[in-house]
Amino acid sequence: MRQVGVFADIVGTQLERRDPVVLRTDRGIEWGEVVAEVSDCPTALANASDGRQILRRPTPLDRKRYAEFAGRRREFFDLCCRVLDRHRVPVQLIDIEQLLGGEKLVLHVLARQAPDDPILSQELARRCHLAVEWNRVTLDHDLELDGPSESGGCTSCGTCDACQTLRLGGEPKRADLAASGRS
Numbered sequence: 001m002r003q004v005g006v007f008a009d010i011v012g013t014q015l016e017r018r019d020p021v022v023l024r025t026d027r028g029i030e031w032g033e034v035v036a037e038v039s040d041c042p043t044a045l046a047n048a049s050d051g052r053q054i055l056r057r058p059t060p061l062d063r064k065r066y067a068e069f070a071g072r073r074r075e076f077f078d079l080c081c082r083v084l085d086r087h088r089v090p091v092q093l094i095d096i097e098q099l100l101g102g103e104k105l106v107l108h109v110l111a112r113q114a115p116d117d118p119i120l121s122q123e124l125a126r127r128c129h130l131a132v133e134w135n136r137v138t139l140d141h142d143l144e145l146d147g148p149s150e151s152g153g154c155t156s157c158g159t160c161d162a163c164q165t166l167r168l169g170g171e172p173k174r175a176d177l178a179a180s181g182r183s
Contacts (some may be wrong), residue, residue, distance in 0.1 A: 004035065009054045022062055022100060024053045027133065029101030031058070031066050062100060069098040076128055080107060083124055089115050094137060104131040111136055 007023055015021065015034050023032040032054075058066070077096050084093060091111035098105050105128050114134035115121070124132045 005052060007032075007052045007054045011054070011056060013054070013057060015054070015057075020058050022055045022058055024055055026052070027106065028099040028103050029055070031062070031100045065100055065102065073098075076105065079127060080124060083120070083127065087117070087120050087123075089117070089120065091115060098130065102130070104133050106133045106135055108135045108137050110138060112138070 005025070007025075009015065013021075017034055017036065019034045021032045021034060023030045073096065076098070077093065080096060081093050084091060091109040091114075093107060094110050095108040096105060097108075105124075107124070109115070114136040121132045121134075
């Protein structure tokens with residue numbers, strides 16, 4: 001899942017567009033990518049006190065961890081789908097991401113509401129050996145969860161460009177965050 005945000009460059013690294021970075025976000029330590037010029041804008045400096053920071057360029061260990069998760073991503077995705085199916089949870093799992101710090105697995109689901117069953121979350125955490133966080137991805141109006149429309153997505157709006165970017169296909173999506181350009 002891609003997210004865009006303004007992050008303070010606390011180390012003063014010379015960064016350019018598309019450079020990989022390691023970020024501190026409200027969720028933990030994450031892999032990111034610079035999408036706009038890094039500057040000392042007041043918003044970025046204010047965000048430093050909120051914990052949204054560019055920590056560093058990825059180290060060899062960061063790159064190794066990122067690659068290890070990429071190797072297990074399909075396995076985790078399939079496992080989570082099986083558990084959700086067995087519990088008959090009315091959601092569609094559309095993406096997963098493991099934070100670079102290894103502290104949690106974020107499950108992005110298309111649903112009217114995120115699951116709030118602690119037994120389900122505990123089972124997923126136990127089986128994946130990671131804490132689990134739910135992220136509900138939806139449009140503001142009601143969803144048709146019967147499957148993708150001809151153009152992809154949830155069939156709820158007919159303009160599914162945003163939804164199409166969330167579908168897993170071929171290569172799993174990367175959890176990129178931006179160093180600038182919060183939207």
